[in-house]
Amino acid sequence: METQKPKLTRTPSSLLRSPTLRSSTHSLSSLTSSTLKSPTLKRPEREFHKGSCNGSGVYNFFAKGRYEGDWVDGKYDGYGIESWAKGSRYRGQYRNGLRHGFGVYKFFNGDSYAGEWVSGHSHGSGVQSCADGSCYVGEFKGAIKHGLGYYHFRNGDRYAGEYFGDKIHGFGVYHFANGHCYEGSWHEGRRQGFGTYTFRNGEMRSGEWDCGVLKNPLSPSNHSIQRSVQAARKAAENAVLAPRVDEQVNRAVSAANRAATAARVAAIKAVQNRMDGKFCHTDV
Incomplete structure (x- = not known):
């Protein structure tokens, strides 16, 4: 009876990296089409403070994109919503012009990421859901x-354990949809080191694996095998029981919705002020 190979998946680099936020780092002169309002100023019709965009505002930028939310010193900072013409959308926190904190990015193809962000990249705990039905929950x-x-594959396979560099690597447990299971050591997505493969009929194959192939059969009671299996089960348990950040993400999304609403109100008032002959005032 032959062992099965695990399904290997790699996260597309475009899925979780932050697209360039050109609009958030433009100079003041390139933001003259923005409609911004600073609540910290005495005159509410003012849109800039000391030469920079501050407060709430809406900005329509390249590729028919749009940002609605908080600004600090001419950059996205606080909470906001960013959307693109094809349908992709981000709602959450920003810092210094980049996605930073908690937020949800939904892609036009149906994929999504909800979780922690650091300097424009997914970093920390989060949930990656794909349109094909696969889902990863973890770090x-x-x-x-x-x-x-913890990864649930579209074909029904499940893996829980350690990852390194976007690949199954370290210790973990892989359950195949047909009932087979491997517990043990992994290296770059392949069974490597000591581990046990259990077939659905109860038959077991234990030993030292190399590139996914059993090279040195050993008894399941072998000390190295038992230690590796225990480490795999512990890693799988920790992966499944790892704390989620759903509550923090939901709070960030709610705050982003409120910030976007405030930005749209500020934009309408700014347009009305211009129609009334009250143009943007800049403190220098």
Whole structure:
């Protein structure tokens, strides 16, 4: 009876990395089409403070994109909503012009990421859901799966354990949809080191694996096998029981919705002021 190979998936780099936020780093002169309002100023019709966009505002930028939310010193900072012509949309926190904190990014193809962001990349705990039905819940580092995680594949396979550099790597447990299971050590997505493969009929194959192939059969009671299996089960348990950040994400999305509403109100007032002959005032 032959063992099965696990299904390998790699997160597209475009899925979790932050697209360039050109609009958030433009100079004051290139933001003259923005409609901004600073609540910190005594005159509410003012849109800029000391030469920079501050407060709430709406900005329509390249590729028919749009940002609605908070600004600090000419950059996205606080909470907001960013959307693009094809249908992609982000709602959540920003810092210094980049997605930073908690937020949800929904892509036009149906994929999504909800979780922590650092300097424009998914980083920390999060949930990656794909349109094909697959889903990863766990840790990310620099926009790729890294740390402990749980992956449910579209074909019904399930893996729980350690990831490194977007690949199954370390210790973990892989359940195949047909009932087979492997518990043990992994290296770059392949069975490597000590582990046990259990068939659905109860038959077991234990030993030392190399590139997914059993090279040195050993008894399941072998000390190295038992230690590796225990480490795999522990990693799988920690991955499944890892704390979620759903509540923090939901709060960030709610705050982003409120910030976007305030930005649209500020934009309408700014347009009305211009129609009444009250143009933007800039403090220098």
